[in-house]
Amino acid sequence: MSILVIAEHDNEEIKASTNNVVTAATNLEGDIHVLVAGSNCSGAKDQAAKISGVARVLVADSPEYEHCLAENIADLIVAISADYSHILSPATTNGKNYMPRVSALLDVAQISDITAIESSDTFERPIYAGNCIATVQNSDSKKVITVRTTAFDAAQNDGSAEVVDLQESHNLGISEFIKEEIAESDRPELTSADVIISGGRGMQNGDNFKILESVADKLGAAIGASRAAVDSGFVPNDYQVGQTGKIVAPNLYIAVGISGAIQHLAGMKDSKVIVAINKDEDAPIFQVADYGLVADLFTAVPELDAKL
Amino acid sequence: MKILVPIKRVVDYNVKVRPKADESGVDLNNVKMAINPFCEIAVEEAVRLKEGGTATEIIAVTVGSSASQEQLRTALALGADRAILVETEIEVEPLAIAKLLKGVVEKESPDLVILGKQAIDGDNNQTSQMLAALTGYAQATFASELKIEGEKAVVTREVDGGLQTISVNLPCIVSTDLRLNEPRYASLPNIMKAKQKPLDVIEAGSLGVDIEPRNKTLKVSPPPVREAGIIVETVDDLVDKLKNEAKVIT
Numbered sequence: 001m002s003i004l005v006i007a008e009h010d011n012e013e014i015k016a017s018t019n020n021v022v023t024a025a026t027n028l029e030g031d032i033h034v035l036v037a038g039s040n041c042s043g044a045k046d047q048a049a050k051i052s053g054v055a056r057v058l059v060a061d062s063p064e065y066e067h068c069l070a071e072n073i074a075d076l077i078v079a080i081s082a083d084y085s086h087i088l089s090p091a092t093t094n095g096k097n098y099m100p101r102v103s104a105l106l107d108v109a110q111i112s113d114i115t116a117i118e119s120s121d122t123f124e125r126p127i128y129a130g131n132c133i134a135t136v137q138n139s140d141s142k143k144v145i146t147v148r149t150t151a152f153d154a155a156q157n158d159g160s161a162e163v164v165d166l167q168e169s170h171n172l173g174i175s176e177f178i179k180e181e182i183a184e185s186d187r188p189e190l191t192s193a194d195v196i197i198s199g200g201r202g203m204q205n206g207d208n209f210k211i212l213e214s215v216a217d218k219l220g221a222a223i224g225a226s227r228a229a230v231d232s233g234f235v236p237n238d239y240q241v242g243q244t245g246k247i248v249a250p251n252l253y254i255a256v257g258i259s260g261a262i263q264h265l266a267g268m269k270d271s272k273v274i275v276a277i278n279k280d281e282d283a284p285i286f287q288v289a290d291y292g293l294v295a296d297l298f299t300a301v302p303e304l305d306a307k308l
Numbered sequence: 309m310k311i312l313v314p315i316k317r318v319v320d321y322n323v324k325v326r327p328k329a330d331e332s333g334v335d336l337n338n339v340k341m342a343i344n345p346f347c348e349i350a351v352e353e354a355v356r357l358k359e360g361g362t363a364t365e366i367i368a369v370t371v372g373s374s375a376s377q378e379q380l381r382t383a384l385a386l387g388a389d390r391a392i393l394v395e396t397e398i399e400v401e402p403l404a405i406a407k408l409l410k411g412v413v414e415k416e417s418p419d420l421v422i423l424g425k426q427a428i429d430g431d432n433n434q435t436s437q438m439l440a441a442l443t444g445y446a447q448a449t450f451a452s453e454l455k456i457e458g459e460k461a462v463v464t465r466e467v468d469g470g471l472q473t474i475s476v477n478l479p480c481i482v483s484t485d486l487r488l489n490e491p492r493y494a495s496l497p498n499i500m501k502a503k504q505k506p507l508d509v510i511e512a513g514s515l516g517v518d519i520e521p522r523n524k525t526l527k528v529s530p531p532p533v534r535e536a537g538i539i540v541e542t543v544d545d546l547v548d549k550l551k552n553e554a555k556v557i558t
Contacts, residue, residue, distance in 0.1 A: 070449070096449070096450075097449050098437075099437075100433070100436075100441070102441075103438065104406055104441035104442050109401055110403075112433060126531065127334070127528075130531055132529070132531070133529050138522060138524075139522050139523075174476060175448075175476045178474055180467075183470045219557060227486065230487070237466045237471070237487060238469055238470045244346075272556070273556050286537075286539070290554065291538060291539075292537060304543050307544065
């Protein structure tokens with residue numbers, strides 16, 4: 001039996017999260033196939049074929065897959081699932097959207113957000129906002145899995161897989177894409193950035209995030225936020241780091257004006273080095289920080305900026 | 309329009325949960341329980357649709373032990389009209405919950421099902437999508453805005469890159485994200501009134517679906533502990549440590 005990895009892509013390019021999932025798949029036995037389902041997705045297809053460790057790329061290039069609507073993608077995956085022992089996707093908002101639909105259609109459980117593979121049927125996954133790690137053994141004949149991408153290194157891009165075009169059309173016609181507001185940014189993506197600087201309620205308003213931007217520019221960092229900052233409208237939802245937002249694990253995470261609620265820590269405590277800047281010395285963020293600075297962020301951050 | 313709102317009883321979000329000493333499970337002795345925060349948002353959205361004249365009836369439903377009646381009463385106090393407990397003592401997985409909810413959907417024929425995107429205990433984020441698959445309905449997950457327009461729901465979704473808006477045919481399944489609304493607090497008179505609202509109990513077995521667990525939890529262990537850090541006195545110290553000790557900046 002082979003292993004099927006569902007690619008995360010924007011039709012033009014493969015997202016790094018796909019490479020993380022391929023690495024996870026190498027812990028299982030069997031050839032690794034990657035499904036690229038999209039529309040005018042030859043760019044993504046070519047990149048997928050270069051991911052090291054991939055034996056075959058399956059391409060479903062058709063308008064109904066353009067926006068990754070769960071109903072159509074799930075039907076496509078189910079239609080080609082017979083030969084696979086494991087079906088894996090990254091735990092991105094796309095993967096979280098279509099994979100449970102796939103598992104219910106196959107009448108199997110899904111194992112969400114795995115962080116380690118012990119054997120072909122046993123996996124580790126965080127529960128309760130990462131306060132507990134469960135080791136779970138699944139008894140279904142087919143394993144449907146989403147992968148926490150920060151737990152696996154990205155596979156290299158020096159392979160050359162064979163490419164197979166699929167003639168699969170699945171359009172349920174019960175859902176329709178209307179529009180997308182995707183932020184354009186020159187900064188790295190949060191989930192794959194080496195350095196992240198995040199702001200919380202202490203930032204007071206959206207304008208003040210400018211002082212983080214200047215530091216981010218110098219460090220080549222992505223900008224994140226706590227739920228409090230997003231709920232208050234300082235920054236858009238896609239900045240949110242936490243239990244139910246983005247899970248990140250950069251080399252350096254700088255938390256500015258973030259108190260450190262359990263739910264935020266769940267999204268960033270696997271970062272290699274954590275810096276906290278907060279004027280409240282009792283803030284829980286200091287309990288996970290490698291370096292804490294008790295200071296007013298509005299003087300400390302500009303000073304940091306000047307000294308970098 | 310009839311709205312079904314499945315909810316879940318979970319450990320309160322302020323509680324820091326720990327594994328049992330023998331790693332056989334999660335230590336839930338004497339911890340405070342509450343309605344899952346995302347489910348509260350789902351109830352609130354249904355109540356707003358009713359207040360706005362779109363919905364006529366709201367049914368809260370949960371799958372669990374009889375203790376879950378407490379959370380159904382909370383939903384009733386927030387504005388649900390009646391409640392259903394699908395009672396089972398088994399610790400049910402999302403697939404089993406979705407199968408049981410499908411049974412309730414078949415009995416009640418709601419036009420819209422709204423539920424939380426994720427329960428903060430298992431962090432699975434599966435039930436709404438699975439219910440959509442089993443019913444054959446469209447799904448609109450991670451909603452930050454919901455509008456009913458004729459026979460369709462127009463939903464703005466929180467996705468990794470920003471926001472995506474889709475239109476789905478009714479009946480459909482919607483799962484809530486954090487920014488959909490800010491739930492109200494139940495007033496004392498409404499808490500009193502909720503005690504008089506109907507709450508039916510159905511035996512899970514009566515719905516005739518397979519709810520046996522597929523996953524076996526072999527152990528539950530604590531996460532790796534971070535070594536204690538240090539407090540630096542000045543920004544200069546911080547920059548020095550990052551450059552020369554941690555070596556994460558140059």
